[in-house]
Amino acid sequence: MFILYIFILLLVMALVSFIAKKKAYAIATVESIIILILTILYAFVRFYGYTGGMVSTFSYPIDTSIGFSFSVGITPISMVLLFLTVAIMSMAIFVSGRESYDRRFYGLMMTTEAGLFGLLISRNFLFFYVFWEAVIIPVFMLIAIFGGEKKESASLKFFVYTQIGSVFLLLSILTLFSFYSNSYHHGFTLNMGKLLSPAFISGYITPGQPFWTDFILFGFFIAFLVKMPSFPLHSWLPDAYTAAPYPVTIVLSGAISLMGGYGFYAVIFPIASLVGSTVAWIIIGLGIISLIYFAMVAMFQENMKKMMAYASAASMGFISISLGVGILSTGYNTYTSISGGIFQILAHGLIMGLVFSSLYIIKLNTGSESNLTVRGLFREMPVVSAFFLGGLMASLGLPGLAGFISEASIVLASYETLGLLIFLVIFGMIITASYHVWAAQKALNGPYNEFLGKVKDGSRGEIAALSLLFILILLLGIYPSLFYHMIFVYIKGGI
Amino acid sequence: MFGILFTNQIQVMYPEIFLGLVAFGMLLLGRSVKNPRVYTAITMASLFIALFLLLTFDSGNETLFGGSYLINNFGLYFAVIMIISSLYVTFSAGATLKSNPESFFSIFLLVNVSMMVAAFSNNLIYIFIAFEGVSIGTYIMSAYGKTRRNLEASAKYFFTGIIATGFILFGSSFYYLSTGTFNLLSVNVSRGPMLVALIMLFVGFGFKLALVPLQQWAVDAYDGTANPVSAFLSTGTKVLAFLIILRVFIEGFRNFSTDVFYLFVIVSIITMTYGNMAALSENNVKRMLAYSSIAQAGYLILVVAATSASTTSAFVFTVAMFTAMYYSLVYIFMKGGAFLSVSAVRKDNVEIDDMAGIGTISPAFAISFSILMLSLAGIPPTAGFFAKYYLFLALIGSNLWWLAVIGILNSAISVFYYLKIIVVMFRKDVDGKDFNTSRAVIAPLVLAAALSLILSLFIFAYPQISAMATGLGVSI
Numbered sequence: 014m015f016i017l018y019i020f021i022l023l024l025v026m027a028l029v030s031f032i033a034k035k036k037a038y039a040i041a042t043v044e045s046i047i048i049l050i051l052t053i054l055y056a057f058v059r060f061y062g063y064t065g066g067m068v069s070t071f072s073y074p075i076d077t078s079i080g081f082s083f084s085v086g087i088t089p090i091s092m093v094l095l096f097l098t099v100a101i102m103s104m105a106i107f108v109s110g111r112e113s114y115d116r117r118f119y120g121l122m123m124t125t126e127a128g129l130f131g132l133l134i135s136r137n138f139l140f141f142y143v144f145w146e147a148v149i150i151p152v153f154m155l156i157a158i159f160g161g162e163k164k165e166s167a168s169l170k171f172f173v174y175t176q177i178g179s180v181f182l183l184l185s186i187l188t189l190f191s192f193y194s195n196s197y198h199h200g201f202t203l204n205m206g207k208l209l210s211p212a213f214i215s216g217y218i219t220p221g222q223p224f225w226t227d228f229i230l231f232g233f234f235i236a237f238l239v240k241m242p243s244f245p246l247h248s249w250l251p252d253a254y255t256a257a258p259y260p261v262t263i264v265l266s267g268a269i270s271l272m273g274g275y276g277f278y279a280v281i282f283p284i285a286s287l288v289g290s291t292v293a294w295i296i297i298g299l300g301i302i303s304l305i306y307f308a309m310v311a312m313f314q315e316n317m318k319k320m321m322a323y324a325s326a327a328s329m330g331f332i333s334i335s336l337g338v339g340i341l342s343t344g345y346n347t348y349t350s351i352s353g354g355i356f357q358i359l360a361h362g363l364i365m366g367l368v369f370s371s372l373y374i375i376k377l378n379t380g381s382e383s384n385l386t387v388r389g390l391f392r393e394m395p396v397v398s399a400f401f402l403g404g405l406m407a408s409l410g411l412p413g414l415a416g417f418i419s420e421a422s423i424v425l426a427s428y429e430t431l432g433l434l435i436f437l438v439i440f441g442m443i444i445t446a447s448y449h450v451w452a453a454q455k456a457l458n459g460p461y462n463e464f465l466g467k468v469k470d471g472s473r474g475e476i477a478a479l480s481l482l483f484i485l486i487l488l489l490g491i492y493p494s495l496f497y498h499m500i501f502v503y504i505k506g507g508i
Numbered sequence: 509m510f511g512i513l514f515t516n517q518i519q520v521m522y523p524e525i526f527l528g529l530v531a532f533g534m535l536l537l538g539r540s541v542k543n544p545r546v547y548t549a550i551t552m553a554s555l556f557i558a559l560f561l562l563l564t565f566d567s568g569n570e571t572l573f574g575g576s577y578l579i580n581n582f583g584l585y586f587a588v589i590m591i592i593s594s595l596y597v598t599f600s601a602g603a604t605l606k607s608n609p610e611s612f613f614s615i616f617l618l619v620n621v622s623m624m625v626a627a628f629s630n631n632l633i634y635i636f637i638a639f640e641g642v643s644i645g646t647y648i649m650s651a652y653g654k655t656r657r658n659l660e661a662s663a664k665y666f667f668t669g670i671i672a673t674g675f676i677l678f679g680s681s682f683y684y685l686s687t688g689t690f691n692l693l694s695v696n697v698s699r700g701p702m703l704v705a706l707i708m709l710f711v712g713f714g715f716k717l718a719l720v721p722l723q724q725w726a727v728d729a730y731d732g733t734a735n736p737v738s739a740f741l742s743t744g745t746k747v748l749a750f751l752i753i754l755r756v757f758i759e760g761f762r763n764f765s766t767d768v769f770y771l772f773v774i775v776s777i778i779t780m781t782y783g784n785m786a787a788l789s790e791n792n793v794k795r796m797l798a799y800s801s802i803a804q805a806g807y808l809i810l811v812v813a814a815t816s817a818s819t820t821s822a823f824v825f826t827v828a829m830f831t832a833m834y835y836s837l838v839y840i841f842m843k844g845g846a847f848l849s850v851s852a853v854r855k856d857n858v859e860i861d862d863m864a865g866i867g868t869i870s871p872a873f874a875i876s877f878s879i880l881m882l883s884l885a886g887i888p889p890t891a892g893f894f895a896k897y898y899l900f901l902a903l904i905g906s907n908l909w910w911l912a913v914i915g916i917l918n919s920a921i922s923v924f925y926y927l928k929i930i931v932v933m934f935r936k937d938v939d940g941k942d943f944n945t946s947r948a949v950i951a952p953l954v955l956a957a958a959l960s961l962i963l964s965l966f967i968f969a970y971p972q973i974s975a976m977a978t979g980l981g982v983s984i
Binding site: 075076078079081142143146147150153154157158165168169172173176177180181183184187188190191194195228 | 821823867882887888889893897900901904905909912913916917919920921923924927928930931932934935967968970971
């Protein structure tokens with residue numbers, strides 16, 4: 014119930030942010046931090062000494078004749094992603110303070126947070142879908158209203174892409190619903206647990222329904238791959254990431270891509286018995302292609318924001334690999350691969366939060382985000398530059414930082430399945446490392462670009478926020494069990 | 509002598525009789541009173557009273573005139589929502605109608621009488637007469653105004669409408685040829701004349717619903733008429749045409765459901781796709797909305813496809829009928845509100861770019877309009893989403909996955925042009941634009957937007973609403 018109260022509080026807060034005429038920034042910051050603290054508190058209470066299963070289950074029937082009910086349930090997967098969401102959102106809201114955004118901006122940000130929160134806690138497919146869409150609208154508005162150059166085409170592209178994905182999601186949900194009631198004869202339900210239960214899926218759909226199996230999977234995969242974004246459904250990515258204002262870019266890379274990953278592990282993994290080896294290999298292939306292709310594209314970007322946008326998409330390629338491997342292999346390889354994938358979402362979100370926030374501060378202070386003008390920044394902005402470097406290092410998977418844990422566990426688990434293909438993954442990681450280092454080299458080291466003139470370092474508050482985030486990334490790199498353990502226990506216990 | 513007034517047959521006609529009397533009274537009053545507000549008030553009041561009379565006297569089950577006139581909840585539901593749509597249009601019409609308000613409103617009320625009659629009719633001739641009553645009234649209403657544009661729109665509407673009338677009569681006579689009666693619940697035997705009747709009636713009624721390839725008039729008529737009239741044309745009369753299509757093709761042709769199925773599937777696919785594609789490239793707001801209502805009509809008739817498919821089941825039938833009823837209700841406010849809101853720009857041909865900057869001048873307008881657009885696009889948690897949700901549920905339920913995919917891709921494409929308006933509205937260039945953000949423009953829009961959200965709660969009423977569908981007289 015406590016989680017539900019947090020959610021209701023969040024809804025109220027979003028409304029307050031829309032209404033409050035003055036000090037919109039301060040209010041939103043305080044609100045998001047309160048939610049962050051409450052969520053951490055909840056996580057501590059409910060997941061300290063976690064032993065498996067779903068906690069905080071709650072259900073309020075709305076219309077039983079058609080299977081609507083508002084159901085809530087928290088698994089470690091959603092807990093980890095909830096934590097990521099609230100952390101990223103408070104970071105994004107906090108760093109936006111220097112630009113004078115009005116209450117519409119903060120209201121929409123809080124609505125986005127509420128939508129993500131609702132998505133992660135709901136266990137009913139109808140609400141899952143409603144919140145899924147409820148996230149897209151405010152993000153679309155944020156890009157369309159507050160974006161930079163080409164904001165209109167970018168926001169529309171973003172929306173149409175994700176909308177096509179989500180309508181397929183809806184069709185898949187409807188198909189499951191229809192099978193459950195019409196053929197399986199177990200009444201009308203939209204409960205995720207029931208519609209994804211092995212008894213129904215492997216007992217009824219898997220045998221003798223080849224077409225519908227593909228149909229269901231196709232819808233789910235399209236919806237989730239668009240959000241990640243994965244090759245070849247990524248062409249909204251460069252436009253949206255660059256046109257969005259920085260705080261929204263943080264949200265896009267940390268929180269919107271999370272939705273795709275959450276869908277993978279919370280929806281597709283439970284029905285893994287539907288996924289044949291061909292489909293699993295296709296997913297792995299898409300993951301590897303994303304990893305390499307996006308890394309290659311990122312390498313040639315002069316605009317660092319765009320480069321990191323591709324870097325973000327590239328590291329989401331690991332999620333696809335982890336899911337495919339998790340389905341193809343058995344035993345500990347599956348557990349490790351899936352846990353690594355979930356951990357990767359968390360690490361990726363936090364790292365991208367750090368990278369984009371420090372890049373944002375660099376952009377604000379120097380007026381540029383291009384690798385051609387921003388050079389030798391260590392001389393003028395040592396602290397922010399250090400955090401940017403830290404973010405880049407974490408993003409390339411340096412041991413000791415969060416990104417390493419997940420990438421290492423995915424690669425370890427996938428060796429047996431992938432065989433020699435693992436070299437492609439390694440190759441992608443090498444490219445990733447090379448352009449990260451290259452970017453750091455150009456932007457931070459070397460002679461300072463005197464045309465930028467005298468530049469201030471980040472303010473005290475900004476540095477504090479960046480260091481908190483960095484400490485978190487470091488902590489997760491050194492002591493991953495903080496989250497890794499409960500994910501592993503949950504996956505091992507069977508979803 | 510007056511005892512006849514209190515018999516059942518007359519009592520169920522009270523709403524119609526009442527509105528007709530008010531309409532003629534209004535014409536008399538027009539000799540002395542010229543203030544449009546008075547007529548708006550009278551119209552509103554009498555529509556409310558008619559609503560009350562409807563709910564009082566027509567809520568039972570009654571069969572009149574040898575089964576030609578069926579009083580039941582299905583007809584009642586549609587009659588009520590059509591009156592509601594008229595109320596909604598009246599609510600906003602008063603301010604824009606300056607000359608001869610009495611003739612406009614009295615014709616408007618007579619149209620409402622015909623709509624109510626049509627809602628309960630179960631006989632092709634009754635339907636034809638009532639339908640003509642509505643058509644002739646709307647021809648006059650669309651010509652209301654003094655500009656050439658209004659006349660041109662009305663003339664186009666009139667000439668194409670007359671041809672449609674001919675088709676309906678022709679089709680009805682073939683129907684009679686096959687069955688020996690005009691009653692829709694009759695048992696029909698010979699296939700040849702029925703197929704001719706099917707095509708002819710489809711052309712006739714499809715014209716009113718503006719299904720492709722019978723849509724040509726709609727865009728010009730909506731574009732050329734006054735905003736309240738186009739709002740009414742695209743809501744009240746559309747719902748009526750939809751109801752008649754449900755009646756005639758689900759009930760009257762129930763023994764030929766395969767033919768009905770193929771006809772409706774093909775036409776709905778063409779209609780959806782054409783409407784959306786045309787709307788995508790349209791810059792004029794009203795024409796874009798007109799194309800979008802063509803596309804919406806395409807979704808609506810998917811209901812007929814779902815119910816007449818060979819794979820349909822009782823559950824699908826219930827869901828489909830719920831969709832039909834719920835979609836009609838939601839559609840009134842989505843589309844009516846959208847058409848009325850065009851009045852906010854003081855200009856004749858409102859382009860999408862003319863809406864730029866209204867988000868800063870009147871956030872209430874921009875937000876409400878955005879909600880309507882999102883609802884039309886079918887995005888949760890608006891009522892438009894739930895309407896589409898049940899529609900696709902019905903399609904998936906009867907294994908028509910390919911039709912659902914086509915429909916859903918169409919609705920994804922349509923998002924593009926709906927959102928284009930939203931994006932433009934929140935742009936910040938205000939200079940040189942003249943917006944009319946008076947209460948008369950904003951209030952109906954805000955009401956529609958609020959209802960587009962509130963009506964999504966109607967999914968709770970699924971059992972009650974779908975129970976009314978039994979009044980259609982067909983069950984699977």
